[in-house]
Amino acid sequence: MITGELKNKIDGLWDVFAAGGLVNPLEVIEQITYLMFIKDLDDVDKRKEKESAMLGLPYKSIFAGEVKIGDRTIEGTQLKWSVFHDFSAGRMYAIMQEWVFPFIKNLHSDKNSTYSKYMDDAIFKFPTPLLLSKVVDSLDEIYEIMNSTLVLDVRGDVYEYLLNKIASAGRNGQFRTPRHIIRMMVEMVEPKADDVICDPACGTSGFLVSAAEYLKETKKEEIFFDKDKKEHYMNSMFNGFDMDRTMLRIGAMNMMTHGIDNPFIEYRDSLSDQNADHDKYSLILANPPFKGSLDADAVSGDLLKVCKTKKTELLFLALFLRMLKVGGRCACIVPDGVLFGSSKAHKDIRKQVVEENRLEAVISMPSGVFKPYAGVSTAILIFTKTGHGGTDNVWFYDMTADGYSLDDKRTPVSENDIPDIIERFKNLDKEIDRERTDKSFMVPKQDIADNDYDLSINKYKEVVYEKIEYPPTSEIMADIREIEMEIGKEMDELEKLLNI
Known part of the structure; x- marks a missing residue:
């Protein structure tokens, strides 16, 4: 369950989208998911690289060397979140729209994978560079909180909270x-x-x-x-x-x-x-x-x-x-x-x-x-x-x-x-x-x-009821009368103090 600072950050992220003109909950969730996926690709790649180095195994990063996107060939490292997230809003937007998004859409395009099947109709819908820059900054903060939490699958909880936004x-x-x-x-x-x-x-x-x-x-x-x-x-x-x-x-x-x-x-x-x-x-x-x-x-x-x-x-x-x-x-x-x-x-x-x-x-x-x-x-x-x-x-x-x-x-x-x-x-x-x-x-x-x-x-469950003994009615009524008399005395004292 998302609570506290993380919840506030996600709510703030939602407000950033609304201010930027993207208000359809399903579209917002899709765009957030794409960005989370892009960041996760970088994080997973780094982790696999470290694990392979520790085990002495060869590993080729998906960002290694040159990557062909359309009719252009670019340096793969420019597609990494950890690289482009520090760029200016305008440059980040151009890289995301022209290089990164086509790159993730075409991952696994060489085989009939589930991923490629459902990315065919994915659309990059950020209307302005400023909105993209603000969302990237917000996601960096959200990931920082997620990485510091002890919850095993806080990422799944973030999805749960996002899905709650769908009316x-x-x-x-x-x-x-x-x-x-x-x-x-x-x-x-x-x-x-x-x-x-x-x-x-x-x-x-x-x-x-x-x-x-x-x-x-x-x-x-x-x-x-x-x-x-x-x-x-x-x-x-x-x-x-x-x-x-x-x-x-x-x-x-x-x-x-x-x-x-x-x-x-x-x-x-x-x-x-x-x-x-x-x-x-x-x-x-x-x-x-x-x-x-x-x-x-x-x-x-x-x-x-x-x-x-x-x-x-x-x-x-x-x-x-x-x-x-x-x-x-x-x-x-x-x-x-x-x-x-x-x-x-x-x-x-x-x-x-x-x-x-x-x-x-x-x-x-x-x-x-x-x-x-x-x-x-x-x-x-x-x-x-x-x-x-x-x-x-x-x-x-x-x-x-x-x-x-x-x-x-x-x-x-x-x-x-x-x-x-x-x-x-x-x-x-x-x-x-x-x-x-x-x-x-x-x-x-x-x-x-x-x-x-x-x-x-x-x-099938058997419930054991505990028998409770109550005093007789006469005793309860006598207690009520005594309480009433006490209240009357207190009221008399209060009237004297107020000189009524």
Whole structure:
């Protein structure tokens, strides 16, 4: 969550754009994203150069030597943020417009990469050199604060805060899943080096980036010291679909700056016949839109056979089951209504998850998790596609704190259930004997079946009410009379003092 000085700097950056005549939120975010990408290219290049020098490995900078742009050939170092950001406004603007922007648009143009696919229609929209100069200065200050913070992915939080500026976000269901919630889900499913991972509603690729970072931290030697596994990691492990080209462009740049050369990120309506994926992925991580606009006629027929509804959250659950290969795992966020809805579609999809596959966990999250964007109560479902059942006991956890206040401010607090959730989920054998009065407990499949496959934790959690003894009414009334008499005496004393 962005707070304090960093929040003020970003708000100030937004004001700079408004004063400069660029007011469309989506255009502003795009232009900021391009500049962040340009700066990240320089930073990543420097880091790789240092790492290679330390390891004694050869490294060729993308800025090394001469670079051909159109019919001109220039010195590559002039394209580096660390070089041109000190130039005068006019010279910086000319370099950005004529050299740097064409350079980033043509990166990977020699192959059919995700990045090149979505940069084709990117447009440099800064109207004046002065605006560009002010924005570059502001971004330098923002990066200085980001680099000094201890937050692991403050860059992702900056994106989250920027996306909040889009007025249409609430209508389209596009709000970024908090980074710490994504990380919790990733740690629970523990991605493997040979996984094929997908987010069918990827937005800015937050889940894919987090999975990539987790693998880099935990499977570094296994992946990067094996040619085939590294090739898989760079080119075929990560898959994402979305219907917003701006989000896809941001997502592609986000993945590239996190070291993924060529993820498969595609413009696709995941719920339509455009998406023909069956039994393809070993891991799905997603927070699909809950109330996005839906063209019922475009919904894939085989999804409607499983779940005849217009509710996107139910259709996406059916989709996850279809897209996963047998043995594939899914961790997804759903609104609470999915857990207890009484319609036939609600019951059918819950029954399919419980009876025909293996439902492992239901983590109930407090409604403040998605504030200030939305106040909806949500839960995380974790299940494995088996096609033939396997659910014996389902683990429920009642999350009441996630490390941040549950109001619109979302300031850090000491209460945080996330470490406990991860630890307990990885040791489910120890959860069997826990009471239903505890924060977490197991529920046998038969209990769930007997309750119409209701998955809301309140259906099974037992609440112990503490008996409180109150004094008799006569005693309370006597106390009130005594207080009234005391007030009367005090009033008499006050009147004497005031000579009334």
